[in-house]
Structure formats: structure tokens, C-alpha cells
Amino acid sequence: MIGKFAMNTLWMLLMIVISGLIYVRTAPHDSTALHVPPPMDAAPDGPVIKASGGVFVQVYDVPPADILETFNTVALATKRTRILAGSINEGMITYVTRSRILGFPDYTTVQAVAEGQGSRVTIYARLRFGQSDFGVNSTRVRGWLGIVKALN
Numbered sequence: 001m002i003g004k005f006a007m008n009t010l011w012m013l014l015m016i017v018i019s020g021l022i023y024v025r026t027a028p029h030d031s032t033a034l035h036v037p038p039p040m041d042a043a044p045d046g047p048v049i050k051a052s053g054g055v056f057v058q059v060y061d062v063p064p065a066d067i068l069e070t071f072n073t074v075a076l077a078t079k080r081t082r083i084l085a086g087s088i089n090e091g092m093i094t095y096v097t098r099s100r101i102l103g104f105p106d107y108t109t110v111q112a113v114a115e116g117q118g119s120r121v122t123i124y125a126r127l128r129f130g131q132s133d134f135g136v137n138s139t140r141v142r143g144w145l146g147i148v149k150a151l152n
Contacts, residue, residue, distance in 0.1 A: 021102060021103075024102060024103055024104055024105075024129060025102075025103040027105075027128075029084055029096060029105070029107075031084055031085040031094070034084060034085070034094055034107050034109070035084065035085035035086055035092070035094040035109065036109070037092065037109075037111055037122075038055055038109050038111055038122040038123065038124030039055050039124060040122070041055060042054075042055040042056060042057045042122070043057055044057045044058055044059050044120075045057075045058075047138075049138055051131060051132040051133070052126055052127050052130075052131065052132065052133065053106075053124070053125045053126030053127060053133065053137045053138075054124075054125055054126075054137060054138050054141065055122065055123070055124050055125075056122070056123040056125075056141050056142075056145065057120065057121065057122050057123075058120075058121050058123075058145060058148075058149075059115060059118060059119070059120050059121075060118050060119045060121060060148075060152060061117065061118040061152075062118060062119060062152060063114070063118075063119060064091055064112035064113055064114055064119040065088055065089075065091075065112070066119075067112050067119045067121055067148070067152070068088045068091065068093065068110065068112040068119075068121075069088055070148050070151055070152065071093075071110045071112070071121065071144065071148055072088060072093060072110075074144050074147045074148055074151075075093075075095050075108070075110070075144060076095075078097060078140065078144070079100075080097055080098045080099075080100065081095050081096070081097040082095065082096060083095055084096045084107065086109075091111060091112055091113065092109060092110065092111040092112075093109070093110050094107060094108070094109040094110075095107070095108045095109075095110070097140065099136070104127070104128070104129055104130070105127075105128045105129075106125065106126070106127050106128070106133060106136065106137050106140070107125070107126055107127075107128065108123060108124070108125040108126075108137070108140070108141065109123070109124045109125075110122075110123050111123075111124075123141050123144070123145075125137035125138070125140065125141045
């Protein structure tokens with residue numbers, strides 16, 4: 001009797017885990033809630049990093065549309081990344097990047113606005129599920145920033 005109960009419990013737990021993983025991969029994205037201007041609590045070269053994501057700011061000597069075009073090229077070259085909402089013409093793009101194995105979605109919003117003769121780019125990276133992304137979003141954004149810096 002105990003063996004059958006244990007086996008049924010294991011099957012039930014397995015089904016719960018599988019259901020959770022299916023939900024993570026198939027849950028719809030609420031682009032109206034996600035495609036919003038980034039928080040303004042960071043300064044150039046002084047990111048605000050939290051367990052669930054971070055805000056990064058950089059200033060460039062090129063027009064907003066040009067630097068956003070560069071960021072868009074870099075972001076879309078990242079595996080498992082696609083545009084969720086926005087455009088270069090809008091001045092803001094939100095991307096969704098999924099983790100390789102479990103498919104957890106992370107959201108990154110890149111906004112470029114004119115500042116003097118150049119642009120101020122604010123990047124807001126965050127996770128959807130869980131309490132911590134183990135530094136994945138920060139690492140991704142720092143990689144994007146490094147590539148964009150090399151290209152400009």
C-alpha cells in the first residue's frame with residue numbers, strides 16, 4: 001500500500017513539474033505591461049542591478065535612431081532573442097530572450113532618446129518568473145554594451 005501511494009505521489013509531482021514547464025514555455029506575453037519606458041534610476045556607467053534584473057544607461061555620440069539600429073542588430077544576433085514590441089522609429093524596442101534548456105523568458109527594453117548632439121540609451125532587463133536570474137540579464141546586457149561600444 002505504501003509503495004503504491006509513493007508511486008502515485010511521484011507521478012503527481014512529475015505531472016506538476018511538467019505542467020509548470022509547459023506553462024513557462026507557452027504563457028502569453030503581455031506586451032502592454034512589458035513594453036514601457038525603463039525606470040530612470042540609473043546613471044551612465046552606474047547600473048542599478050537587482051536580483052530580478054537591472055537598469056543600464058550609456059551615452060553615445062550618435063543619433064538615437066542610429067544607436068538603436070546598432071542595438072537591434074546586436075540583440076537579434078543573440079540566440080533565442082526576438083522582438084516583442086516596439087521599433088527603431090518608436091525609439092524603444094522590447095525583446096524577449098528565452099533560456100536555452102527550460103525556455104524561461106527574460107525581457108529587455110532598450111530606449112534611445114536625444115541628449116545634446118548624441119543619445120542616451122537606457123536598457124531595462126528583467127525576468128518574468130522567479131526571484132533571481134542568477135546574473136543572466138546583467139551578463140547579457142553587458143555583452144550587448146561591449147559589442148555596441150566596439151562597433152561605434
